[in-house]
Amino acid sequence: MSAPPLEFHxxxxxxxxxxxxxxxxxxxxxxxxxxxxxxxGAGKSTLLKAAMGLLRLSSGWVRFWGEPLEARRxxxxxxxxxxxxxxxxxxxxxxxxxxxxxxxxxLLRRPGREDRRIAEAALEQVGMAAFRKRQIANLxxxxxxxxxxxxxxAQDSRLYLMDEPFAGVDATTEKTIVAILExxxxxxxxxxxxxxxxxxxxxxxxxxxxxxxxxxxxxxxxKVYGEDLLGxxxxxxxxxxxxAAEAIRASKTGKP
Amino acid sequence: xxxxxxGVAILTREFLSSLAGEGDAAGAIRSAVLGAVLASxxxxxxxxxxxxxxxxxxxxxxxxxxxxxxxxxxxxxxxxSTPALLLGALVAGLLAAGFTRLICTxxxxxxxxxxxxxxxxxxxxxxxxxxxxxGPSRPDLSSEASGLPLYLFGNPSVIHDADLAFLTTxxxxxxxxxxGLFKEFQACAFDPSFAAxxxxxxxxxxxxxxxxxxxxIVVSIKILGVILVAALLVIPPATAYLLTERLRxxxxxSAVLGAxxxxxxxxxxxxxxxxxxPSIVCVAFAVLLTVFLFGTRxxxxxxWVRHRRLxxxxxxxxxxxxxxxxxxxxxxxxxxxxxxxxxxxxGEEVRATRALARRLxxxxxxxxxxxxxxxxxxxxxxxxxIVRGHRLWELFLQREAxxxxxxxxxxxxxxxxxxxxxxxxxxxxxLGRPRLDPHGQPIPAxxxxxxxxxxxxxxxxxGRDGERR
Numbered sequence: 001m002s003a004p005p006l007e008f009h010x011x012x013x014x015x016x017x018x019x020x021x022x023x024x025x026x027x028x029x030x031x032x033x034x035x036x037x038x039x040x041g042a043g044k045s046t047l048l049k050a051a052m053g054l055l056r057l058s059s060g061w062v063r064f065w066g067e068p069l070e071a072r073r074x075x076x077x078x079x080x081x082x083x084x085x086x087x088x089x090x091x092x093x094x095x096x097x098x099x100x101x102x103x104x105x106x107l108l109r110r111p112g113r114e115d116r117r118i119a120e121a122a123l124e125q126v127g128m129a130a131f132r133k134r135q136i137a138n139l140x141x142x143x144x145x146x147x148x149x150x151x152x153x154a155q156d157s158r159l160y161l162m163d164e165p166f167a168g169v170d171a172t173t174e175k176t177i178v179a180i181l182e183x184x185x186x187x188x189x190x191x192x193x194x195x196x197x198x199x200x201x202x203x204x205x206x207x208x209x210x211x212x213x214x215x216x217x218x219x220x221x222x223k224v225y226g227e228d229l230l231g232x233x234x235x236x237x238x239x240x241x242x243x244a245a246e247a248i249r250a251s252k253t254g255k256p
Numbered sequence: 257x258x259x260x261x262x263g264v265a266i267l268t269r270e271f272l273s274s275l276a277g278e279g280d281a282a283g284a285i286r287s288a289v290l291g292a293v294l295a296s297x298x299x300x301x302x303x304x305x306x307x308x309x310x311x312x313x314x315x316x317x318x319x320x321x322x323x324x325x326x327x328x329x330x331x332x333x334x335x336x337s338t339p340a341l342l343l344g345a346l347v348a349g350l351l352a353a354g355f356t357r358l359i360c361t362x363x364x365x366x367x368x369x370x371x372x373x374x375x376x377x378x379x380x381x382x383x384x385x386x387x388x389x390x391g392p393s394r395p396d397l398s399s400e401a402s403g404l405p406l407y408l409f410g411n412p413s414v415i416h417d418a419d420l421a422f423l424t425t426x427x428x429x430x431x432x433x434x435x436g437l438f439k440e441f442q443a444c445a446f447d448p449s450f451a452a453x454x455x456x457x458x459x460x461x462x463x464x465x466x467x468x469x470x471x472x473i474v475v476s477i478k479i480l481g482v483i484l485v486a487a488l489l490v491i492p493p494a495t496a497y498l499l500t501e502r503l504r505x506x507x508x509x510s511a512v513l514g515a516x517x518x519x520x521x522x523x524x525x526x527x528x529x530x531x532x533x534p535s536i537v538c539v540a541f542a543v544l545l546t547v548f549l550f551g552t553r554x555x556x557x558x559x560w561v562r563h564r565r566l567x568x569x570x571x572x573x574x575x576x577x578x579x580x581x582x583x584x585x586x587x588x589x590x591x592x593x594x595x596x597x598x599x600x601x602x603g604e605e606v607r608a609t610r611a612l613a614r615r616l617x618x619x620x621x622x623x624x625x626x627x628x629x630x631x632x633x634x635x636x637x638x639x640x641x642i643v644r645g646h647r648l649w650e651l652f653l654q655r656e657a658x659x660x661x662x663x664x665x666x667x668x669x670x671x672x673x674x675x676x677x678x679x680x681x682x683x684x685x686x687l688g689r690p691r692l693d694p695h696g697q698p699i700p701a702x703x704x705x706x707x708x709x710x711x712x713x714x715x716x717x718x719g720r721d722g723e724r725r
Contacts, residue, residue, distance in 0.1 A: 052453045078453040085447045089308065090497065090506045095442075102443055103454030108436050135501035155454075 003066030005030050005159045005190045006051065010060035013043070013050045018249035019058065020046050022214045028192065028207075033185055035205030035221075036194045039234050042212040044194045045081065048161045052078045064159065074103055077157035079148050081164050087137045093147050094132040097123055100154030115154075122153035126180060142173030149180060159190045166195060178204055267527040285526065287420060288412035288479075292532050293518035294423040295476035298430045299488035300496075300514025302472050304507045305434075305465055307493045308445045313368060314353075314466075316486035317375040318473050321352030323382025323482050325474075326407050327389060335400055338418040342474050349470035352378050379482075383408075410481030410533040412522065422475040430472060433464070434507065441465070442503055484533040488514060491540040495547050498554055513543060570673050572616050575609075576639030577646070577672070578602050579622070579629055580700075584643075590636050593629045637703045644700050645675040647693035648683045654694045655687065661694045677702075 004027040011024040021043040028034055036044045049055045051062050053069050064072040077100075100122065101115035111119075123129045126146040136144065145165055152160055166174050181191055181204075192209070195201055201208060201221075208224040210216035210233040217224050217233075274282035275289065306315050322345035329344025330336060352374050359370035386408075388394065389401040406414060434441065443451035444461035452458055469489075476485050496510035521536030528535075549556050579593045582601045588594070599609035613629050616622045621635030631639070649668040653659045659667075675683075684690070684699075693699055 049449070052449075054449055054452055073453075073455050076453070078450060080447065080449045084449055089446045090501055090503050091442070091446060092502055095502065096446075099439075099443055099447070099450070102439050102451075102456070105439070107440075110439065151450075 002030075003063070004028055005065055006192070007063045007066075008047075008051070008060065009063070011047075011050060011062065012058040012060055013046055013055055014058045014248075015046075015055075016249065017252040020213065021050065021211075024060070024211075024215050026209065026215055026218045028190060030190050031185060031188050032206040033181055033191045033193060033204065034207040034209055035201045036192060036209045036211055037196075037198065037201055037233065038211035038216075042233075044211055045163050047211065048078070048163050048192065048194060051161060052076070074155075075158045077152045077155040077160045079152045079160065079162040079165060082141065082144055082148065082167060087139075087144060089136065091136055092132065093123070093128060093134050093136060093139070094119065096136055096147055097150045097154050100151040100156075103155060118156065119150070119154045122150040123147070125153055125183075126150045127176060140170075142169040145169050146173065146176065149177060153180075153184075158188070160184070160192070162191060162193045164194050164196070166193075166197070166200075174200075264527055268523065271523050271526045284413060284415075285522075287415045287417075288526075288532065289519060289522040291412045291415040291420060291423055291479045292522040292536060293515050294420070294427045295479045295485075296488050296492070296514040296518035296521070296536060297511055298423070298427040298472045299476055299480075299485065300492035300510040301434055301507055302430050302465075302468055303489035303493040303514075304496065304503070304510050305441055305445055306469065306489050307497065308503075309465070311465075312486075312490045313371045315469060315473065315489035317356065317371045318349050318352060318470055319477065319482045319485040320375045320382070321378035322346075322349045322470075322474055322477060323407065324348050324378055324385055325351075325382075326404065326477075327382060327385035330389065330401060330404060331385075336403055338416065338422070342422060345474040345477070346470055348378065348382075349474060350467075353466055353470070382482075407477055408481055408483070409531055410477060410479050410484065412479045412525075412532045415479065419475070419478055423479075426472050426475045430468060433468060437464070438504075445503075480533040480536065481531075484537050487537040487540065488517075491537065491544055492517065495540070495544045498544075498547050498551050513540070517543065566673075568615060571612055572619055572621065573638065573642050573673055575613050575616060575629070576621055576631070576635055577642040578639075579631060580636070580639035580643050584698075584700075591631050591633075593631065595624070595627050595629060598629060633703075640700050640703045641677070641680065642672050644702065645680045645683075646672040647697055647699045648680060648687065648690070649675065650693050650695070651687055651690055651699070652683055664694055 006028040008024045008026050011021060012019055013021040020041075024047065036047065038044050046055065050057060051069075053062075062069065064076055069076065097119040098111050098115060101111050101119060105111060105115070120129065120132075123132055126149050128143060128146050128150060131139065131143065131147075136147070139147070145168070149165065152162070165177055169177070181193070184191065185206075193205070195204070202225055205221050207219065208221050209218045210224060212233050271285065274285040303315070306312060325344035325346065325348025326341050327344070328348065329341040332344065333340035355378075356367075356370045356374045359365050359373060360367055365373075386401075386404050389404060390398050392398070394401075403414060440451070440456050440461060443454070443456055444458060448458045448461075451461070473485050473489075476488070480488060492510045492513040493506070495513055496506045500506040500509050517536050517540040520539045521532055524530070524535035524539060525532040547555065550558070552558055575598070578598055578601050582588055582593050582597045583590055585601070586597060588597065595610055595613065596606055598613070599606040602609055604612075610624060613622070613624045616629075616635075617624070619635075620632060621638055622629055622631040624630075646668045649671050650664040653664040653667055654661060690699055
């Protein structure tokens with residue numbers, strides 16, 4: 001069997017010396033939509049950022065198709081949270097989507113006609129082509145999320161890590177996004193999606209990754225839903241973990 | 257023309273002729289103008305990224321922090337050698353940047369405080385060194401060092417060819433880097449996380465920007481002074497930011513503004529003295545203020561006019577809608593409504609209604625004539641559409657948003673002025689072509705559609721509902 005698109009091995013990540021993710025071991029199969037589910041502060045975004053090399057790992061490793069990120073950068077696309085950017089930035093919808101092509105261009109190279117065509121097609125796919133000349137501040141939350149998705153599509157990657165793509169969007173946009181994810185899946189792509197709504201999670205995702213500081217469960221949605229794992233994810237039982245993390249921080253920073 | 261005006265005209269003519277003229281005096285003016293333009297241009301272009309990255313204070317800090325480097329360069333070289341002074345300044349700038357970072361990473365002191373600390377400490381050391389070098393304690397140096405305080409405020413009259421060469425290099429390097437690395441800088445400034453995931457690390461972009469910034473500041477301070485150099489990194493880019501919606505246009509706009517301010521500042525200084533740096537900053541601010549007030553998109557005046565227009569439209573449309581309701585209730589003629597009936601419908605005194613109705617003058621919809629409001633066909637149609645939109649919206653709120661009947665009026669009162677014909681048609685379709693609104697009032701078909709049943713029928717049910725509208 002070929003190497004999985006994404007594999008975490010004994011991953012531990014800390015913020016300010018305080019571990020927020022402990023010993024994550026999981027291998028994501030190809031061609032599925034995985035929902036990352038867990039309460040606030042469970043480390044869902046941290047997991048994605050650690051995978052993308054945006055955070056330093058305290059221990060463990062992340063591999064993409066058996067290789068480090070550096071070797072497979074073009075095959076992996078990242079969709080940050082919408083709140084992470086300044087939407088007053090002087091940039092049009094079209095230019096933002098074109099940014100998805102930047103990873104395919106060398107230093108000093110500018111996007112060419114083919115790149116523009118791909119960006120345009122991505123905009124069509126998310127139903128935002130009519131807005132291409134708009135400055136991005138003049139868009140609703142759902143539209144902003146859709147052009148983030150278009151940028152990801154323009155990246156033409158095989159694996160996507162998406163941080164809360166459903167946050168702050170209306171029901172119609174949510175359906176549109178789900179449809180786009182499904183069409184991406186039929187094209188053989190793999191997606192990891194941070195999500196906060198348990199109700200819809202069951203409907204949207206093929207696999208669930210239940211996270212609360214540590215990996216609670218990973219498996220096909222029906223199976224994960226069947227057992228009493230959700231209670232375990234959202235319920236307590238974490239006080240020991242938190243207390244240990246706190247103790248590590250205190251002793252490393254010298255602050256009580 | 258007053259004597260002062262004549263003086264200004266003469267000096268301006270002198271200034272202009274020296275730009276093309278020959279001789280040492282003309283050459284000095286030319287150097288000053290060229291220096292001012294190059295420095296302003298380089299600062300304005302780079303400033304776009306500085307402000308978008310929210311690093312404006314960084315420029316201020318670096319401007320102040322290079323001063324001890326100038327003094328140190330002088331001490332090492334033993335004379336005012338331009339390369340030595342610039343090298344000293346460059347080193348001081350980079351040290352200051354490192355010092356700031358050190359404070360941030362090794363303590364809980366936040367970025368802005370760290371910048372403030374670095375700025376003041378480095379500046380203090382710089383001023384101290386300059387006072388020492390030019391003061392009575394070092395008579396051997398003071399004559400040679402006498403020009404150094406120029407760096408505090410800048411003075412283009414002492415711009416030499418070497419300075420111009422450095423300035424030209426700086427401007428060219430900035431332009432080349434900004435054009436060549438446009439996509440990398442853009443990605444990093446807009447979305448650093450995303451940029452990092454496609455292989456453009458933030459630290460790499462930060463370092464490049466920092467090096468360029470230090471270089472540009474260092475070569476510009478002799479013209480602009482250590483204090484005012486930061487203004488050129490912020491004001492033209494901020495002006496351009498108000499005017500443009502794409503980074504490329506913002507940079508071009510900022511460059512043009514910067515260069516123009518450079519020329520005008522040099523002229524202003526020549527005519528009125530006051531120094532080139534302060535003159536450039538004043539011109540740049542005047543431009544910013546003009547754009548802030550009169551900019552077509554975000555300008556204060558434009559916004560005010562927009563609001564006034566909207567308020568006027570609302571008043572006018574409300575009168576037209578009232579006129580429609582009068583006609584609906586009384587079966588009065590559509591093109592001429594008694595102001596007394598209108599006032600009664602609106603629950604106002606006739607005088608108040610008359611004043612509001614007069615505001616329709618100048619519109620294609622209606623005008624007051626004697627005691628009557630005379631409506632054009634277009635005015636009747638508009639009034640009908642407002643009522644139509646209002647009632648459909650009320651029904652929509654009641655059905656789709658499950659609002660109580662007594663809650664829907666206020667929302668509809670505002671929205672009615674913003675509903676396009678298409679939206680109204682869509683609403684109607686969505687609600688299944690309803691005939692009555694939540695208050696039992698008929699929803700009219702648009703005038704001219706041939707369907708006037710609602711209006712005719714309503715003449716009979718007039719005033720049935722206590723809550724009109």
